[in-house]
Amino acid sequence: xxxxxxxxxxRWQAHWEQHKTFKTxxxxxxxxxxxxxxxxxxxxxxxxSGVGLHVGHPLGYIATDIFARYKxxxxxxxxxPMGFDAFGLPAEQFAVEHGVHPAITTQRNIDNxxxxxxxxxxxxxxxxxxATTDPRYYKWTQxxxxxxxxxxxxxxxxxxxxxxxxxxxxASGQYEIGPDGELxxxxxxxxxxxxxxxxxxxxxxxxxxxxxxxxxxxxYRLAYIxxxxxxxxxxxxxxxxxxxxxxxxxxxxxxxxxYKRPLRQWMLRITAYAQRLLEDLDLVDWxxxxxxxxxNWIGPSxxxxxxxxxxxxxxxxxxxxxxxxxxxxDTLFGATYMVLAxxxxxxxxxxxxxxxxxxxxxRQQAQSRSDVDRQAQAKAKTGVFTGAYxxxxxxxxxxxxxxxxxxxxxxxxxxxxxxxxxxERDFEFAKQFGLxxxxxxxxxxxxxxxxxxxxxxxxxxxxxxxxETIERIRQRYLEAPGSFxxxxxxxxxxxNSANEEVSLNGLPTPQAKQEITAWLxxxxxxxxxxxxxxxxxxxxxxxxxxxxxxxxxxxxxxxxPVGEDELPVELPxxxxxxxxxxxxxxxxxxxPLGRAPDAWKYVERDGQKCTRELNTxxxxxxxxxxxxxxxDPRNDERFVGQEAERYWMTSRKKDGQAHAxxxxxxxxxxxxxxxxxxxxxxxxxxLYDLGHVSTPEPFGRLFNQxxxxxxxxxxxxxxxxxxxxxQQRDGKFYYQDQxxxxxxxxxxxxxxxxxxxxxVIAQYGADSLRLYLMxxxxxxxxxxxxxxxxxxxxxxxxxxxxxxxxxxAVG
RNA sequence: GCGGCCGUGGCGGAAUUGGCAGACGCGCCAGGUUGAGGGCCUGGUGGGGCUAAACACCCCGUGGAGGUUCGACUCCUCUCGGCCGCACCA
Numbered sequence: 067x068x069x070x071x072x073x074x075x076x077r078w079q080a081h082w083e084q085h086k087t088f089k090t091x092x093x094x095x096x097x098x099x100x101x102x103x104x105x106x107x108x109x110x111x112x113x114x115s116g117v118g119l120h121v122g123h124p125l126g127y128i129a130t131d132i133f134a135r136y137k138x139x140x141x142x143x144x145x146x147p148m149g150f151d152a153f154g155l156p157a158e159q160f161a162v163e164h165g166v167h168p169a170i171t172t173q174r175n176i177d178n179x180x181x182x183x184x185x186x187x188x189x190x191x192x193x194x195x196x197a198t199t200d201p202r203y204y205k206w207t208q209x210x211x212x213x214x215x216x217x218x219x220x221x222x223x224x225x226x227x228x229x230x231x232x233x234x235x236x237a238s239g240q241y242e243i244g245p246d247g248e249l250x251x252x253x254x255x256x257x258x259x260x261x262x263x264x265x266x267x268x269x270x271x272x273x274x275x276x277x278x279x280x281x282x283x284x285x286y287r288l289a290y291i292x293x294x295x296x297x298x299x300x301x302x303x304x305x306x307x308x309x310x311x312x313x314x315x316x317x318x319x320x321x322x323x324x325y326k327r328p329l330r331q332w333m334l335r336i337t338a339y340a341q342r343l344l345e346d347l348d349l350v351d352w353x354x355x356x357x358x359x360x361x362n363w364i365g366p367s368x369x370x371x372x373x374x375x376x377x378x379x380x381x382x383x384x385x386x387x388x389x390x391x392x393x394x395x396d397t398l399f400g401a402t403y404m405v406l407a408x409x410x411x412x413x414x415x416x417x418x419x420x421x422x423x424x425x426x427x428x429r430q431q432a433q434s435r436s437d438v439d440r441q442a443q444a445k446a447k448t449g450v451f452t453g454a455y456x457x458x459x460x461x462x463x464x465x466x467x468x469x470x471x472x473x474x475x476x477x478x479x480x481x482x483x484x485x486x487x488x489x490e491r492d493f494e495f496a497k498q499f500g501l502x503x504x505x506x507x508x509x510x511x512x513x514x515x516x517x518x519x520x521x522x523x524x525x526x527x528x529x530x531x532x533x534e535t536i537e538r539i540r541q542r543y544l545e546a547p548g549s550f551x552x553x554x555x556x557x558x559x560x561x562n563s564a565n566e567e568v569s570l571n572g573l574p575t576p577q578a579k580q581e582i583t584a585w586l587x588x589x590x591x592x593x594x595x596x597x598x599x600x601x602x603x604x605x606x607x608x609x610x611x612x613x614x615x616x617x618x619x620x621x622x623x624x625x626x627p628v629g630e631d632e633l634p635v636e637l638p639x640x641x642x643x644x645x646x647x648x649x650x651x652x653x654x655x656x657x658p659l660g661r662a663p664d665a666w667k668y669v670e671r672d673g674q675k676c677t678r679e680l681n682t683x684x685x686x687x688x689x690x691x692x693x694x695x696x697x698d699p700r701n702d703e704r705f706v707g708q709e710a711e712r713y714w715m716t717s718r719k720k721d722g723q724a725h726a727x728x729x730x731x732x733x734x735x736x737x738x739x740x741x742x743x744x745x746x747x748x749x750x751x752x753l754y755d756l757g758h759v760s761t762p763e764p765f766g767r768l769f770n771q772x773x774x775x776x777x778x779x780x781x782x783x784x785x786x787x788x789x790x791x792x793q794q795r796d797g798k799f800y801y802q803d804q805x806x807x808x809x810x811x812x813x814x815x816x817x818x819x820x821x822x823x824x825x826v827i828a829q830y831g832a833d834s835l836r837l838y839l840m841x842x843x844x845x846x847x848x849x850x851x852x853x854x855x856x857x858x859x860x861x862x863x864x865x866x867x868x869x870x871x872x873x874x875a876v877g
Numbered sequence: 878g879c880g881g882c883c884g885u886g887g888c889g890g891a892a893u894u895g896g897c898a899g900a901c902g903c904g905c906c907a908g909g910u911u912g913a914g915g916g917c918c919u920g921g922u923g924g925g926g927c928u929a930a931a932c933a934c935c936c937c938g939u940g941g942a943g944g945u946u947c948g949a950c951u952c953c954u955c956u957c958g959g960c961c962g963c964a965c966c967a
Contacts, residue, residue, distance in 0.1 A: 354881090354882095355881060355962085358962085359881085359961090359963085362880070362881090362962075363962095363963085367966075367967085369967085391967070393966095394967080405967090471965085474966070477966045477967075478966075478967065481967095482967050485967090490965090491967075492967080598966095736962090740962085
C-alpha cells in the first residue's frame with residue numbers, strides 16, 4: 067500500500083490530539099506512576115516569528131523528539147514540552163509595521179507555529195505549552211526578579227542570602243561600614259575580609275540616617291540601579307544590547323546611529339557569581355567548546371591589586387591612592403607611568419590647572435567616540451598627561467599619570483600601572499610619548515638574538531653585529547629596552563627589581579609574582595586577586611513589549627517593591643506603544659510605558675503617590691527559567707510546585723549519584739552558547755541559594771545541534787537558479803553562461819526562508835521532512851539517530867533552487 | 878592578533894589502546910521486474926597500471942611536507958585551507 071501523507075498524517079495527528087497521546091503526568095496528576103524513572107528532554111523554545119518555522123527548528127526538534135520517544139519506549143516518564151519566547155523587539159517592530167498590537171500578532175504567530183509543529187507530528191505535551199508573554203507566566207518572572215532584588219551576595223558564604231539577613235547583621239553590629247560602603251566584620255576572625263589597607267573610619271549601622279541605611283542596602287542587592295555607559299540609540303528610542311549594534315556602530319534594526327552614553331539602568335549582579343559560574347562548569351556534561359566559550363566570557367585573570375599613592379602636592383582631599391589591577395606584579399619595578407581611563411572618577415580631582423583644558427577635551431572626544439571607533443583606531447595610541455604624579459610603592463619613584471582610551475573603565479579598576487618594557491600596549495604608548503622604558507625581566511637569549519637581528523645596523527658596520535656576544539646584547543637590553551623593536555611580554559628572570567626589603571632579582575617570573583604579592587600584602591599595599599572580564603548584566607530596556615518591573619518609585623527617591631500578592635504587574639493596554647524616536651543623541655530616554663494611562667502609571671502607597679518603574683525587562687528574562695515552569699505550568703501559587711520541581715529537576719546518573727543539573731538533555735543552537743545559558747545558570751544559582759530549587763545547575767547535559775548551512779545561487783536579479791547546473795570558472799560561478807552569485811549562510815540569516823518546512827510537508831508529508839533532515843547529517847554519533855537506514859530521500863535534493871550541502875553537529 | 882574546532886570518494890559520512898581506509902547510505906553504471914507517481918530486486922562503483930575481456934596481481938591514495946613506528950586517517954613538528962568565538966581585558 068502506498069504511503070499517502072496527505073491522508074494518513076492528519077488523521078493520526080487528530081487522533082493524538084483527541085487522545086492526548088503525549089500527555090505527561092507529573093506528581094499528583096492522574097496516571098502518574100512514581101515507580102517510573104523520569105527523563106527531561108528540552109528544546110530551546112522558539113521565538114514566534116511572523117514567517118513561522120524555518121528548517122533549523124525541526125532539525126533540532128525532530129532529534130529531541132526521536133530521543134524522547136526512545137526514552138519513553140525504554141520505560142521512562144519523559145517530559146518533553148514546548149513553549150514560546152514571545153517578548154522582544156522583533157514582535158514589537160512587526161506590530162508597529164502592521165499596525166496591530168503585539169499581543170495579537172504574537173498570539174497569531176504562536177498559533178501558526180503550533181500548527182506547524184503539530185503538522186510535523188512532534189510528540190509534545192501541549193497541555194504544558196507556555197508563552198513568556200502570558201501574565202500567568204510573567205507573574206513569576208517578576209516574582210523571581212523580586213527574589214533577586216531582595217537578596218545580596220554574601221562573599222563569606224559565597225552565596226546569595228535574603229537582604230533582610232544583611233540588615234539584621236548590620237543592626238546587630240556584626241559589620242561596620244567602611245568609607246566606600248564596604249562591610250567590615252567586627253570580629254576579624256570570621257566573615258568578610260577587610261579592604262586593602264585596613265579599615266579607615268568605619269561607621270556603625272545605627273549612625274546612618276534611614277536614607278543612608280536604605281542606600282547602603284541597595285548597593286548590595288543582586289538587582290540594583292547604576293549609571294553605566296550603554297548603547298543608546300535615539301533613533302529607536304531605546305538602549306540596545308551589544309549584539310544589536312552593528313560593527314559600524316549603528317542599530318541592526320533601522321540602521322540608526324548608536325551612542326555610548328551613561329544612563330541610569332537596572333543591573334543584575336552576575337559578577338558576584340563569576341567564580342561559581344566558572345567552577346560549576348565542571349559539574350555538567352556539555353560540549354567542551356561551549357564550556358570554553360563560557361570560560362572565556364567570564365575571563366578570569368590571576369593577578370594583584372596594587373595601590374599607588376599620589377605624589378605629594380597632587381593629593382586631593384579624600385583620595386590618596388590609585389588602585390590598579392595587574393597580572394604581572396613581578397614587573398612592578400618597571401612601572402614608569404600610570405594611565406587612567408578617560409572616564410575614571412579621579413581624573414577630575416587630580417588634573418592640574420595647566421593640563422585641565424587638554425584633559426577635558428580628550429575626555430569629551432573619548433566619550434563621543436563609540437566603542438567601535440575606539441577599536442577601529444586601536445592601532446594609534448592616544449592620550450594626555452594629567453599633570454599629576456603618583457609614587458611607585460616599591461621604589462618611591464615619582465611617575466606621571468596619564469589618561470588614555472586604551473585603558474577601559476569597565477575592566478579592573480579602570481587604571482593601570484604601565485610597564486612599557488613588558489607590555490605591548492604600554493611599550494607603544496611610551497614610545498609615542500617619549501616616556502621612560504625600564505627593563506625588569508631578562509628575556510631568554512633566543513628572544514634577544516632574534517630581536518637584535520631585526521635592529522637597524524649600527525654605524526660601526528656589519529661585522530660588529532655578527533661579533534656581538536650575548537652578553538653585549540643583554541647589556542644593551544638593560545640599558546635601553548626601548549631600542550628593541552618589541553616589548554618582551556613572556557616570562558624570564560627578574561632584574562633591576564629590588565628595594566631594601568624585597569628582591570626579585572634572579573627569580574623566575576612565577577616566583578617573583580609570589581614574592582612581590584606577599585610583600586605587598588604584608589605592607590598593606592596590595593593583595594592577590596582574580597579579576598574577571600564578566601560585567602554586570604544590563605537589565606532594563608526602553609520598550610513596551612517586555613515584562614514590567616514590579617517596582618514603584620516613591621517620593622524622596624525611595625524604591626518600593628510591589629507586594630507578591632499584587633503580581634503580576636500587567637502591561638497596560640496602549641494604543642501607541644512605539645518607542646520614542648529622536649535624532650538628538652542627548653535626548654533623554656522615554657520609555658513607552660511613560661505614556662501609559664495614569665491609572666496604571668501612578669500607584670498610591672502609604673498615602674504617597676508613587677510611579678511605576680517604566681522600563682521593561684530584556685528578552686532574556688523569560689527564557690531564564692522557562693524550563694522550571696514546564697515542570698508545573700499551570701501553578702498559580704508558586705513559580706513551580708515543590709514536588710514537581712524535585713521530581714523533574716533532580717536527576718540520577720547511571721551510577722546513582724545525583725547529577726548537577728535537572729534537565730537531562732537540552733538541545734539548541736550554539737548561538738546561545740554564552741548569553742542565554744549563562745544568564746539561566748545565574749538565575750538558577752540564585753534560586754538554588756535561596757532554597758527554591760534543588761540543583762546547582764539547570765542543564766545537566768547539553769547538545770548543540772549545529773547549523774544547517776545552505777548553498778544556493780542567485781542571478782543578478784536575486785532569483786535562485788538550479789544549483790546542480792552551476793559551473794565554476796576562475797573563481798566565479800556561471801549558470802547558462804550568465805554569472806551567478808553564491809549565497810552561503812546559516813539558516814536563520816539570509817537563507818532562512820529558502821526552504822520552508824510547510825512547503826516540504828505540503829508536498830511530501832511530515833515523515834519526509836524528518837527523513838530529509840536526518841539525511842542532512844546525524845546530530846550525534848548516538849545509535850538513536852543515524853543515517854544508515856534512510857532510503858529515498860534524495861528526491862528532496864532535487865528541489866530546483868536550493869541544494870543543501872551540509873548540516874553538521876558541532877562538537 | 879589571541880583561543881578553539883575541522884580537512885577522508887561525485888555527496889552525507891564510517892574506521893581509538895596505532896592493525897585489511899572508504900562501513901552504512903545517497904548518487905551513478907549494468908542487468909532484471911507490468912511497476913503508475915517518494916517504485917522494487919541483483920550486481921558494480923577511490924585513482925592508476927597490466928588485460929581483447931574477466932580472474933588475478935602491482936603501484937598510489939585520508940589538504941601538504943617531514944618525523945616516530947614492524948605498521949599512521951589515528952601520535953609528534955611544521956605548513957596550507959575552511960569554520961567558529963573573543964578582541965586595547967592590563
